[in-house]
Amino acid sequence: EIPKKQMAMVIEKTGGPVEYKEIDVQKPGPDEVLINIKYSGVCHTDLHAVNGDWPLAVKLPLVGGHEGAGIVVAKGDLVQDIEIGDHAGVKWINGTCLACDFCQQADEPLCPKALLSGYTVDGTFQQYCIAKGAHVARLHKDIPLDAVAPVLCAGITVYKGLKESGAKPGQTVAIVGAGGGLGSLAQQYARAMGLKVIAVDTGDDKKKMCLEQLGSYAFVDFATSKNVVKDVQEATEDGLGPHAVILVAVNEKPFQQAAEYVRPRGTVICIGLPAGAYLRAPVFESVIKMITIRGSYVGNRKDSSEAIEFFRRGVIKAPFKTVGLSELQSVYDLMHKGAIAGRYVVDTSK
Ligand code: 8ID
Ligand code: ZN
Incomplete structure (x- = not known):
């Protein structure tokens, strides 16, 4: 009953366009x-993949997408711990070697042979997608497949970033790019982890x-604020700034600002990947405030199952809108303009 053909969104070359067409189902x-x-x-x-924004080559032609939720319909002989009919998720990390130094330490995202869904291998903007059995996310059957989709990249990534920040319950975290997909989930995870949240983004x-x-107690509008650094610090009780900053904006500016408003001993977590951007921090303040700046990249299998479990328990609720897979270009157009509050999810049946 697995069809030979299926519908997919495909790009033939960097820059697009993305085309809705019939392609083969792989084995x-x-x-x-x-x-x-x-x-x-x-x-x-x-969208970064379509635009060729990063110094990392994409597969072409490419089926994008890496937040896919669905049902297992076939498996290879070596896959023993997952059954046909199980619900599962395809993540950005499609597969890794499981043998290198990083895989051995459960740092699978750092595996030099990692396969990336919707980037170096075809992803989830198709009806039938392949992933390594060891890496697909296991989903309980009581989890709605539409609402969980954004958790499979955005949720895992911000949950991991919050853990990497070391922020403790009762402390304050600024989420920069709070209105987007990662940012909206970051606010929910932060709240569930007992943190107080300052949201930074723009628009009513x-x-x-x-x-x-989403539970933030303060909002700083980066476009209308006369002084973002001052406004973020003043949103904290003692004016000394948030204990952690989670950068999920697609813009270089906040990556060059966060070190200025983070609290002494605080941590800046870089997650967003704006094209060609550089980090900048004043040496004087970085030293005398003893700050930490670090990158955070998706999550390992354990981070993933933990992030999904938060969602299954009902403590993570972020808004999403659903459209047909064939309408993907219109989602990219809105995303390019920064006009999406939350996340879009595509329904592969239309
Ligand atoms: O593992 C990772 N590190 C990882 C995983 C997944 C995604 C990294 N990412 C990267 C994406 O590639 C992208 O660069 O995180 C970034 C955010 O992805 P997203 O949440 O899917 O993007 P979005 O929905 O477009 O949201 C971006 C938000 O940033 C705001 C925009 O208004 C939008 O709401 N923003 C911008 I652009 N400039 C801002 C600024 N100066 C800003 N918010 C605050 N200050
Ligand atoms: Zn992603």
Whole structure:
């Protein structure tokens, strides 16, 4: 009952366009599963891939997407711990070697042979997607496949970033890019982890969403603020700044500002990947404030199952809108303008 053909969104060359067309359904290798993707989230990473923003080559032609939730329909002989009919998720990390120094330490995202869904291998903007059995996310059958899709990259990534920040319950974290996909989930994870949240983004829609739906106690509008550094610091009780800053904006500016407003002993976590951007921090303040600046990249299998479990327990609720897979270009257009509050999810059946 697995069809030979399926519908997918494909780019032939960097820059696009992304085209809705019929392509072959692939067969899983011995260590792989074939998943009938029902829903996929649309991450800004997918747009970076279309635009060729990063110094890392993409597969072409390419089926993008790496937040895919669906049902296992076929598997290779070596896959023993997952059954046909199980619900599963395809993440950015499609597969790794499981043998290198990093894999041995559960730092699978750092594996030099990592396969990246929707980037170096075809991803989830198709109805049937392949991933390594060891790496697909296990999803309980009571989890809705549409709402969980954004958790599979955005959720895992911000949950890991918050853990890497070392922020403790009761402390304050600034989420920069709070109105977007990662940012909206970051506010929910931060709150569930007992943190107080300052949201930084722009516009009344995002402000309303952050303050009324996602649990932030303050909002700083980076576009209308006369002094973002001062406004973020003043949003903390003692004016000394947040204990951690989670940077998920697609813009270089905040990567050059965060070190100035983070609290002494605080940590700046860099997650967003704006094209060609550089970090900058004043040496004097960085030293005398004893700050930490670090990168954080998706999460390992354990981070992933933990992030999904937060969602399954019902403590993570972030807004999403659903459209047909064939409408992906219109989602990219909105994303390019920064006009999406939350996340878009595509339904692969239309
Ligand atoms: O593992 C990783 N490190 C990882 C995983 C997944 C995604 C990194 N990412 C990267 C993506 O590639 C992208 O560069 O995180 C970034 C954010 O992805 P997203 O959340 O999917 O993007 P979005 O929904 O477009 O949200 C971006 C938000 O940033 C705001 C925008 O208004 C938007 O709401 N923003 C911008 I652009 N400039 C800002 C600024 N100066 C800003 N917010 C605050 N200050
Ligand atoms: Zn992503």
